[in-house]
Amino acid sequence: MSQYHTPTGGLPGQTQLLTDRAIFTDAYAVIPRGTMRDIVTSFLPGWTGMRMWVIARPMTGFAETFSQYIVELQPGGGSEHPETDPAAQGAVFVTAGQIVLTVDGVQTTLDPGGFAYLPAGSTWQIRNSGPEVAGFHWIRKIWQDAPGIDKPEAFFANERDIAPNAMPDTNGVWATTRFMGPDDLRHDMHVTVVTFEPGGVIPFLETHVMEHGLFVLEGKAVYRLNGDWVEVEAGDFMWLRAFCPQACYAGGPGRFRYLLYKDVNRHMPLGLAR
Template sequence: MSYAFPPGGLPRQDADPEGASVFTTAYALIPASVQRDIVTSFLPGWHNARAWILARPMSGFAETFAQYALEIDPEGGSDSPEPDQDAQAVLFVAHGTVQLSIGSERHDLRPGSFAYIPARAPWTLWNTGAEPAGVHWVRKRYQPVDGITPPDALVTHDEDVPAVPMPDCDGVWATQRFLDPLNLAHDCHVNIVTFQPGGRIPFAETHVMEHGLYVLSGTARYLLNTDWVEVGAGDFMWLRAFCPQACVATGDAPFRYLLYKDVNRHPALAI
């Protein structure tokens, strides 16, 4: 199994600068082709690492989360990765090997590894391999609820989480839910959604959840608001609440993406 990650580098001078990036009031499309060296950030507390910051809270757009593609060189990493004590994290390893410590527990992660890290949990992350490691990182401030115990940490792997087919789709549309969807302790989910070639979302979903969608593999035609766009491995789609979406998987390989959404909480009535 392979998982896409920003290519870095810089296009040749004879490349077409027009590109396919789109930013609208309803969605943004950040293609893999523009995820290059000169748009990375270096972060306090991190050593020999850089990040493509693909989404951050923006007033009037998507407000609940930030999403990074984090590249960590050999022996790079952090003993203080998270500056916000109220932030929870999801990590998904695209390539390379890293060691994650959550409290006193250590976990050796490889491509396809998934980790959920609760807010206020001390954690560290270091590259233990000889090659750079690529890690997708989603951050969200946890919303506690009286009477509900916050969730525990979880470390698992793509291969160990079954894909659950959606109803009435003959198995061509399935979701791997790394976190229990019935557990109200969680206020967000990060899943992998897979469509077999020709599979589709057969209606224009229009809902309150914000989305970050990083395409891990395959290709599709994706509806974003009123626009059908062609997307493929490494492309990132960022959807604000109520942006209509649908898709049709194209090509001859499965179309898979890492999906963030906020769930299980009342909307705030004060803005």
């Protein structure tokens, strides 16, 4: 049975030590679960019954290609116009409760593990249809067109219905559940769930062009990031700049799993946009 960590806010007591694992560098950032408290939430116009933690946003020295929110939605809460940028595509991944998405008039209910891809320019609405507080990730990126490439359509899935792809020569201890097909060039971002069985490892320092956002859904691990060793656990978020060296050991008694964003399938911009 899959588990998905969902922040609940709150505030630590006055006796708690300040020491934590939060770190922000030019190459990577770690935003640990303990920082996601009531006083660091954000709100958006046009929504009811919602608050969110912004864990990535485009800015100098941080995320360049995407934003990522963890949204907490009360029963009955939602929005008739959640996306205000017609150029922005979106991906939603549900970690708690139940939401109803209506995309271009078609309604779909998503439970934990549920995923939705929302094309740029689509008309969509969202509502918490259940009796419990719902939690979901909302990833946004400007879709980049390319010659001869059509815009992808909206689609819905649940990770439990997708067979994981085992990485070569790993005996299945490192696998990826893919929501977008790697050979579908219409998509300029991939959102996947990566799973390591206990003891699984990335056995080399990946150093490559994709920017990464990783939210730990389950378990714990030790990550090597740009020469530093950092411990991460369920509820932590990591941002990795393009070419930041990365590797990890899954160090807990159970599985280590994370929701992964990366930008793919497009030319590298040369100089300023023109």
